Amino acid sequence: MVRQSTRKAAQAKPAQAKPAAVESRTRVKEEVVSVAAVKANGTEKTLTAVAESKVDAAKKTVSKRKSAPAEPELDGKDIENASPAEDKKQVQEPKKPAAKKRKTTKKEAEDTMPLAARTAVASLKRAMYIGAHVSGAGGVQNSIQNAAHIGANAFALFLKSQRKWASPPLADEAKSQFHALLKQHNYDATKHILPHGSYLVNLAQADAAKAAQAYDGFLDDLQRCEALGITLYNFHPGSTGGATTSSACARIAAQLNKAHAATSSVVTLLENMCGSGNVIGSRFEELRDIIALVDDKSRVGVCIDTCHAFAAGYDLRTPEAFASTMAEFDAVVGLKYLRAFHLNDSKAPFGSHRDLHANIGTGFLGLRAFHNIMNHEPLQGLPMVLETPIDEKGPDGKTVENKQVWADEIKLLESLIGMDVESDGFKEKEEELHAKGASERQKVQEQVDKKAEKDAKKGTKGKGKGKRKKKDEESCDSCGESD
């Protein structure tokens, strides 16, 4: 069945392709919508564009904000619910005095000047809901405006600080504001919001005390989901800690069963991983084995991260490779369990077991892989979340986030729906992005080759011993999955 629809999708005549990607991207950049308009319209409509002068004004505001010397996101409150990118910065940068003023400035900038209008999904040839992992700094409710700001039709967030065990309970005010903003911005919390679990939680933990702590943190997240009306929740399956994979899978399933019994509706999605160290979930078989032991199958599913899949050895680059990977997933796990996607290109080559997210089209996956995904019918309606890098060097040499990158990538992905891959528009865009990522790909390729050489000399396969394994089993290399 999958094969059939895959073939259909691959053969679908993209005759009435959307305008060339290049044109569409340029156009998007020129489309800035006032929040007043968004609010009035209840969103999910491509709204009236405003004059280009406003774009410049918006850019100025944003860059002014970004280069502001005092970064109050370092205060405790802002560390809560930071986006992956923000989190990385917080970990790396020393603590500085907080400037209260900036919060207002940031809020104003983001409120008044969305970087892109949300596309009406109904206007797309396939119902693809694309967004990014946005920040919930200052309270989960802020994630909604942050998502609307970049024109996202789906989004991810952390429900609490992803690196602390103890977090204050969900405030009533945050909860009521979350519900109000959901309504105002017309996001469906049962379908298109995909919170990401804490990096600290390892449900495969064998140690009783640590397993209890992991369970408490996990359950707390699920309870937050239910309080917010969110149905899907994505998490990393865990690490064996050196135990057998089968025992680890059994422990994960047991924890899930307990958590499902203690809650009522949230569906827990296992994320596929890149296959480094002792991390579980890089093979579809491992995901299958966990699901097999889950009592309530309606409460479990899978979120596929494209970068992780590719690094783990599942190819997505050509229509044939993509179809075969999807068919394999269907045969091993079952397509009905596929509930979400993380859309990331890969800075590391195929099967390298390294987790290095790249911007769409600039990595080893390339634009064609994303064209395959965007035109695959069975994936319609799933939340698709970018976790691509947005850090850039500011004029003062400081790292700043450029959320325009996500706004543009969302529009780029949407433009791939129904696009003819033989068209000049597609080819030009593909080439442009491929060239953009060349030096980064080369750099990582060299690292991978060097390591392979070393491993060959040692007679190991790089999945055995030493420091690297320890590091990998605790974290991924990028996208805020790093330490």
Ligand SMILES: [Zn+2]
């Ligand atoms: Zn993840």
Ligand SMILES: [Zn+2]
């Ligand atoms: Zn990752």
